[in-house]
Amino acid sequence: MSPGTPHDASARAVGRADTSRRPARRRLTPARPVTRRRVTVLLLVAAAALFFALFFGYPVAAIVGRGLHTSAGWQLGAVADVLGRRDIRDVLWFTTWQALVSTALTLLLALPGAYVFARFAFPGKGVLRAVVTVPFVLPTVVVGSAFLAVLGRGGLLDELWGVRLDTTVWAILAAHVFFNYSVVVRTVGGLWAQLDTRQEDAARTLGASRWRAWRAVTLPALAPAVASAGLMVFLFTFTSFGIVQILGGPAYSTLEVEIYRQTAQLLDLSTAAVLTLVQLGAVVAVLALHAWVLRRGESTLRLVDPSRTARRPRGVAQWTLLSGVLGVVAVLLVLPLAVLVLRAFDTPDGFGLTYFRALGSADGGTFLVAPIAAVGNSLRYAAVATLIALVVGGLAAVALSRERRGQDGRPGGVSRLLRGFDALLMLPLGVSAVTVGFGFLIALDEPPLDLRASWILVPLAQALVGAPFVVRTMLPVLRAVDQRLRDAASVLGASPWRVWWEVDLPLVRRAVLVAAGFAFAVSLGEFGATVFLARPDSPTLPVAVARLLGRPGDLNYGQAMALSTVLMLVCVVSLLVLERLRPRDVGQGGRGPSGRARSSPAAVTKPRQAPALRPDGAVTAPTEGPLTKERSR
């Protein structure tokens, strides 16, 4: 950290507030701002809570209630009945163990990846980082067929060793690793890249072995991030849907698949309601554990600019590790995607653009417009969803960042409430899309909220999945803002709004853009909720792919592959843009408050060292928030 930064920063903020020419005398008693702050926080929480209550809590409660409440009153006996069923217990058991194994495998394969991305500098790293994130935002319909091409008959394994893994649990596990690799790389790698290597070096100088130095210095610092990533992967694999359905075949069923089957196919709402409650319970438990881990992880770590910790690999061991990781990425992540692209170009008369050209014509029958128009639809829905997610997630993050501890160091009443709210915001990640979708239909059908046939349902559902990501990205950054900057500004007479505008916003600007970028990419690939909601005839990209796959014929199949390629391309481009916007500093905006930027334009482009905003030079460890994920996977 550069010397004197905290002082400079406060001085600048004070200076800027001063130029507002507001008289400072109004705000001399400390009690009033505190009360005011509490009211503001509560108002912000209320606004975000209202959104979640209306568009998540209420619909889910409505559909669960419909299942458990009949004319004869509440059917709570159904809970015991359903849970007593042998087939349901089998489903619960399979759901749990496959999630545990998937998580373990993902960590095993992705942690070396996290290390390589964090500590090694090599050409093409940025592009590769975007590539490993692509699976995360791809719809399962696309991935399923890509994966079958590798693991199924005639696939690579089959040709080399005569091994076929389709309709086995191995295919499910492999695909889960494929999807969640980037969760670990981004969450753990993001932090790893910012750990100061000098501490480990110091330990080694003092005689510790490489392994010991790592175990004593780096591992404790990383552990919370690893646990956080692991829990997120567990959450995603526990609620896995499409992958299990496509790759596992009918013999395997997870809780989420069973909820879908009971709701959408059998209309057995009471069984579905019980299962939804079970899943909700499990997800709440995982999220509570996750929140606890995150809180413990908020230790004060000395973080540095990631570009300084990465260097070219040296020696045989490091090169072997790098090539090993690249090999895993190539086989596990790139190969399935490549097969997909290959099929898009593989026309009956050799390689060509036939299928891509066909995307532009409207005579396909499946669509009233050309399939390529789905790109426009997707971009529009994703833009609206991102906007909603930013507003709601942003409000929540601002409110949550104001959590204060009492004299005894324990959180006060308001803070405890906020913490519960923090976990609550993550719930949409763990609730089945069909539950939310059907809930929308039966809950939002009366004025003033009569949205039964409205286009806004799609971005609303997508925003529910995007908002938790916005919160997770912005919160660590907002928490790292020195409260004294805000206090200084308000003492000098700035209104709360102005404090936010002058102090918080410049610091979180980049985090906002990153959050927006990812929420956008996730919305683009969102399939589950979108497909469950009635909508005007304007399919999104994933829905268009699914429709094309739903009809026979060479041209339809080829177009589906071509459109999947387009979707992948759109995802990669938005992720690359996002990559460029990534905060290079520790959570902060990459440069100091705007006063400095104006006087020194170089600061805009040149990544500066972490401007530690606490006087002790420590900031809250920002584990890059858990990535959100396409529902119904």
Place this chain on the structure above:
Amino acid sequence: MSTRRKTVAAIVAAGLAATGLAACGDDSAADAGPSSGKTVTLVSHDSFAASKSVLKKFEQKTGYRLKVLKSGDAGQAVNQAVLTKGRPQGDVFFGVDNTLLSRALDQGVFQPYEAKGLSAVPADLQLDGKRHRVTPIDTGDICVNYDKKYFEGKKLDPPKTLADLADPAYKNLLVTENTATSSPGLGFLLGSVAQYGERGWQTYWKKLRANGVKVVDSWEQAYNEEFSGSAGGHKAGGDRPLVVSYASSPPVEVLYADPRPEDAPTGVATGTCFRQTEFAGLLDGAPNPEGGKALLDFLLSDTFQRDMPLQMFVNPVVKGTALPDLFTRYGAEADGARTVAPQKIAEHREDWINAWTSLVVK
């Protein structure tokens, strides 16, 4: 303007632009609720398709604006209609077939209307008798398809009947769909029930299982991944030359091939078929019942009936409707297609599916 202000301005502008774009792309942005006044809303499943010009004709003829809401597969779309009964998403629902008809009728999803042109529809397709809560619109046959090249190469006759499929000559050749998650899968099961009776079907499926039948969850997977005869399956290296699909699949393989082949690459085992009839009905509580009635009339009109085969790959129900060349040339006539009464399906569906699951999948 500082960079920060620019960023904020850019975000706000992007937001406004997005909302604006969404509004332009979607005329419905103005009315958030279901159709009202001069708009008719058709609610259907994802497979609904019609030529743009045909839908335009309806608008010109009646003066109503037509809005189409599509969502999910047939089963899910019907269940949505059941869930929203009384406060429906639109005026007309299209796409409830005989396997789900009783559920929709028992739940009171539809209100009666006798559509114009019903007299030209064969009586055996009018499953709601004189009450006219639903109108038959199309029929389709779920049949086993075969890969012509495979059987020519093996000098083996393709199977013709359900009994043939249990013959050891066809061991490990058939792929079908999960009856619990796929409507062709369920249709195929119902066909076997119709053929072998309520007791005999289980024996038949035991034989099929012993003969190496493979089950996957969806039609997409069976047809595009496992079946060796389809374009997708061929590319994916599918190795099952027999698949449960539709009688109209071969013409579609021809239509969507470029260049179009002389002959369809696949054929139909005409003695394995189960007949599905799809119905439409006026939704109870429809905001625009008059428009809905006009739409039902239109669905039975020659314009729409003639358009269906190449859009949804189903057969028109109105007698004497001209079929496209493609259908008459490559399509197959089902050999005594089986069917089961909707009431009976409603009573036993779940038991049959459960029995089938423990018999074949587990």
